[in-house]
């Protein structure tokens with residue numbers, strides 16, 4: 001998620017530089033007045049990660065208008081399965097229509113916790129629940145991930161010291177992942193200002 005993720009795609013869409021499905025999801029986000037799509041640079045990371053899964057299972061919490069999902073789907077193996085959950089009924093139904101002809105993709109309308117039943121996941125993009133930010137609980141890796149499975153989360157400021165800080169306070173959500181005894185985690189800067197967190201589950 002990013003405050004300007006939808007707008008950040010628009011120049012690329014106009015230049016025809018987006019995968020067709022991503023362009024369609026960006027158009028839906030724009031039409032719906034939904035600003036909080038992932039940044040295109042994060043989308044590129046999602047595409048690389050999806051490619052690495054092969055014929056496995058990919059999950060996403062927080063479908064939004066399907067922009068991140070479209071990046072995932074644009075590189076997913078024909079036999080991969082991608083399930084995304086969104087609690088906003090209107091958005092879930094519009095995105096389900098958009099992905100109607102993409103056989104790997106399924107959209108769930110509901111709370112993010114309902115996604116757990118579709119795992120264990122090889123790749124899990126947490127963008128609408130499960131990150132452990134604020135009062136939201138973090139996923140329990142053993143219940144959600146296959147050994148070696150990867151969690152990806154966006155929207156962190158690049159980390160340059162320890163402990164991680166957010167607005168002057170210790171960033172407990174990020175520390176949770178970077179210190180987790182069952183996860184091997186790092187950050188990847190997708191722009192100079194924004195980083196993603198990647199964490200692999202080791203059983």
Ligand SMILES: C[S@@+](CC[C@H](N)C(=O)[O-])C[C@H]1O[C@@H](n2cnc3c(N)ncnc32)[C@H](O)[C@@H]1O
Nearest residue numbers: 001037038062064067068086087111112127128
């Ligand atoms: C940051 S946006 C998602 C952006 C999208 N993943 C993308 O890459 O463009 C977060 C989405 O999570 C959804 N959401 C928030 N809380 C949720 C919950 N408890 N269960 C399911 N979806 C939730 C919001 O409605 C919103 O559409």
